[in-house]
Amino acid sequence: MNSHIVPRKIYVLIWASLMLLLLLTWGVAQFNLGELNVIAALTIAVTKMLLVILYFMHIRYSPRRTWIFVAAGFIWLLIMIDLVLGDYLTREMVRSL
Amino acid sequence: MPEVHTAIAEQFEDMPQQKSAATLGMWTFLATEILFFGGMFMSYITYRHAYPEAFAEASRHTIVLFGTINTAILLTSSLTMAFAVHAAQVNKTKSLVRFLLLTVFLGCCFLVVKGFEYHDDITENLWPGPHFKKSLLPQAQIFWFLYWAMTGLHAIHVTVGIVLLAIIARMAARLKFSDFYHTPVEISGLYWHFVDIVWIFLYPLLYLINRYS
Numbered sequence: 001m002n003s004h005i006v007p008r009k010i011y012v013l014i015w016a017s018l019m020l021l022l023l024l025t026w027g028v029a030q031f032n033l034g035e036l037n038v039i040a041a042l043t044i045a046v047t048k049m050l051l052v053i054l055y056f057m058h059i060r061y062s063p064r065r066t067w068i069f070v071a072a073g074f075i076w077l078l079i080m081i082d083l084v085l086g087d088y089l090t091r092e093m094v095r096s097l
Numbered sequence: 098m099p100e101v102h103t104a105i106a107e108q109f110e111d112m113p114q115q116k117s118a119a120t121l122g123m124w125t126f127l128a129t130e131i132l133f134f135g136g137m138f139m140s141y142i143t144y145r146h147a148y149p150e151a152f153a154e155a156s157r158h159t160i161v162l163f164g165t166i167n168t169a170i171l172l173t174s175s176l177t178m179a180f181a182v183h184a185a186q187v188n189k190t191k192s193l194v195r196f197l198l199l200t201v202f203l204g205c206c207f208l209v210v211k212g213f214e215y216h217d218d219i220t221e222n223l224w225p226g227p228h229f230k231k232s233l234l235p236q237a238q239i240f241w242f243l244y245w246a247m248t249g250l251h252a253i254h255v256t257v258g259i260v261l262l263a264i265i266a267r268m269a270a271r272l273k274f275s276d277f278y279h280t281p282v283e284i285s286g287l288y289w290h291f292v293d294i295v296w297i298f299l300y301p302l303l304y305l306i307n308r309y310s
Binding site: 014028032033037042048053056063066073074080 | 294
């Protein structure tokens with residue numbers, strides 16, 4: 001009554017995409033692509049996450065106020081990862097000065 | 098409509114406002130969950146950076162088949178959860194109960210597969226400690242410590258989700274929900290999808306990225 005009703009067809013479509021992406025990420029892992037393996041795996045994982053959040057969790061149909069709350073969690077996560085990597089990835093540079 | 102008065106708590110103007118407050122509350126909780134799991138992902142990134150060879154070697158001992166099956170199970174359970182919310186929205190109680198129970202069932206399947214996998218991992222001496230597999234580099238234990246901690250914590254979340262959805266299914270069977278009021282179904286669904294998302298990241302990091310490198 002008070003919420004946007006997503007047609008079931010869309011849910012099935014999203015599920016099929018998720019399964020295809022699962023097949024793709026498994027397939028890519030069968031080859032040695034060096035650093036590209038990590039990049040491909042994480043790109044596919046982020047894509048799957050976005051599909052789940054936007055459609056299964058209805059964020060696509062939610063007001064911007066909800067978007068802010070969703071983004072906040074991830075922004076704090078990125079701050080943590082960024083600051084920690086900013087330390088670890090630059091230690092070698094400092095030593096070689 | 099008598100249910101209007103019982104379903105809306107007195108501090109709210111109307112149902113959309115109440116639902117919106119509940120949704121924001123749940124996402125605030127999920128933000129703390131993101132950071133809770135985030136700390137472990139941060140440890141994984143840091144130690145993988147420090148010991149790339151040990152991590153690559155260690156990750157080749159996870160069982161991809163089990164991991165892949167479990168990913169498919171969880172993704173499918175997210176679909177049945179979405180169907181449950183849809184059933185609630187269009188006021189189909191029978192179908193709501195059925196999809197909730199199906200989601201619970203798939204959650205249980207996930208735990209059973211994980212149990213078989215844990216059994217094989219232990220048989221292979223992949224539990225960190227004095228009896229840890231001798232052929233691996235010592236730092237491989239850090240990978241396996243993170244494996245047990247992260248998948249264990251995730252499994253606890255799946256278990257909580259199963260109990261939660263079972264309670265919601267019982268409430269649904271007792272006709273507590275309708276197209277007018279079904280916020281608990283949606284909120285529990287958000288939790289279930291979140292647990293699915295955590296696994297979406299655990300799967301490539303623990304099973305895939307160094308498989309053939």
